[in-house]
Amino acid sequence: MAPITWLDKLEQELDIDIDWMDSDFLRSYLPKIRFHDQTSNQGFVDVQLDHPSNAQLIIDTAREVKAEHEDAASTNTLLKQHPLWVAIYTRMSVLMAAKNVDLISGRTLLQTLPSLAYDYEATLAHAHLYAAEFARVGVSRDRFCIKIPSTGPALNAAKTLQTEGIQTLGTALFGLAQAIACSQARCLSISPYYNDVRVHTDRSVWPETKDPAVEHPNSPRILQILEAYRRLYKETGQDQPLMKNASFVNAEESMAAGEMGCQSVTLFHGIIEDLASRPYDPESPTRPGGKAAEGRPKPEHHYRDRPDVNDRLKPLLEVDHLSKASAAPDYDALSKVDYLADNGKALDAAIKADTAAADRLDVALTLFITAENSSRAKVEKALAAI
Template sequence: MAPTTWLDKLEEELNIDVDWMDPDFLVQMQPTIRFHDLTSNQNFVDIQMGHPSNAALLRDTAREVQNERTAAPDAHGSKETHPLWLAIYTRMAVRMCKKVVDLIQGRVLLQTSPAQAYDTAATLAHARLYDAEFARVGIPRARFCIKIPCTGPALIAASVLQAEGIQTLGTALFGLPQAMACSQAGCLSISPYFNDVRAHDDRSVWPAVRDPAVEHPNAARLVQILDLYRRQYAATGKRQPLVKNASFVSQEEALAAGEMGCQSATLFHTLIQDLAAHPYTDAERPGGIAAAAATRPKPAADVPFYKDRPAPSDRLAPLLAVDPLNAADPTTVAVGYDAVVAADYLADGGKPLDAAIAADPVAKDRLDAALTLFIACEKRSQDKVEAALASL
């Protein structure tokens, strides 16, 4: 028998999602693993949109949408609501999802325009456009989810979408208030970033620690988010968002997500390959035997995720009372469980959430950095779409 790998072990503890839209990679990995969900953002959509295998599809999509606008402009939404390039981009992104949806077990995920992250109406309109395009290619709502940036106005849109039966994920999430707001919006999932997005290109801002579950400066916030949802489920019986931990740099960070009890880990293709090549032993795991003893298998798919979930282990429990990212005092939590549960973050158009983010310099800076990155990626895709239009 082949030795158990870090990828095998992690799949025992949580669902492994893939953060890469390349169908060839999914086929290549199928003898090893069939991924649960396939997530993406403007960066990964742009990369795949520029792949030579999609050149003809992009031109055909551009021609098709342009012709529809010419034939019946009023039937496809106003140009102010859906600019031509965005309509083409959206249909193209969904068509690329169509190429991979049968290669995974669960949902494909696409993200609303980051440039409209503070505009409820625009975020809602883009999500509904995705919904219409998924219906066009025959992907039902049970097989997709819309990623919504965790700003106040965008999460207002998420609450409307959830009421309409369109599942959402709160993304670019960096603190407890954003997590509570996603619960209040009824989001299916959240995607807390374990690292600042800048750490992927600039290792000087990456905390390269040996035992990320207890040593990484963001570990405390993640443990507190998971405990928030565990306690909320126990207190109310209401479904809480599933935690899809994301933005890992190292294999050790991915293993930490398993120990913490996340529902899934969203992994880049390169990290997946590294995990699949790494034989697993309890002794070699970050945190060693104590960390291995603190993990538990993921619950069965038909069991509510937070039902009977235990409190954090002895290794992780101290993280409930500290916040290394709290510049005022890292030995304390600036906004704890009682305060976030009492707050209505989606009141007044989401202004309380935006105020809470503004009061947290780390969350505000990292949210701004993530949106800036994705806006730049979206602009590159817009350029590709407009070049395709020009070539017709």
């Protein structure tokens, strides 16, 4: 019997999603591993727009959408509601995502434009265009999900989408108030960033630790979000968003997500390769924290059957290293705030009061807007070539 790897062990504890859109990479792991969801953002879409396999596709798509956009008799009024470059970008994103649907077992995810993150109507309209484009290529609603930035206005758009049967994920999430707002929007999932996105270009801001589950400054917030959802499920009987933890730097951090009880992780291709290369010895675990850090097998129901936090991690429920708080959150008080009322005014105020969340959200949106602008230039270059 072949030895199990860290990747195999982590898959026993949670679902492993791929944060990469390269079809060849996904195929390279078949048939042994079929990742659950494929996540993306403006950065990954921008990378794929440069892939040689998409060179002709972007020209063809630009020509096709331009003709539809300019056709006065066209019945595709939704597409024509958007600037031409957005219509082309959206169709191109869906085409690239749809190429991989048969290579995964779950959903493919695309993110609404970050430049619209504080505009309810515009975010809703862009999500509707994604949904229409997925329908156009035959991808059913149970195979895609729309990523929505976790701001007050955008999560109100997510709430509307959920009532329409379009599943959403609250992304760019850095604090407990954002997580509770995602629950109030009835999001399918959330994607808390374990690390500030700046670590991926500047390692000097990375809080490198030997045992991330216990030592990483963001571990308390991850555990407290999960605890808040456990309590909300117990109190209301309503399903809570599933945690799709993201923004890891190394394999050790992703293994920490297994111990903390996250429902899934979304991993860069490099971390997946590293996990797959490391043998796992169940008798003498090599993961940080040793045998005491082993995560539990996936529960039948993520919150109804959620076990108590293990003894190693319990102290983290009482602190917040990012705000220097010394007490556990007041879950009852937080859950009584209507974060989505008045276009999300209470949520945006809570984010502003949480300096770590506010700073990291601003940096993440700026990063994604930069990628959005880069993609716009590529679309406009394709338009100029036809």
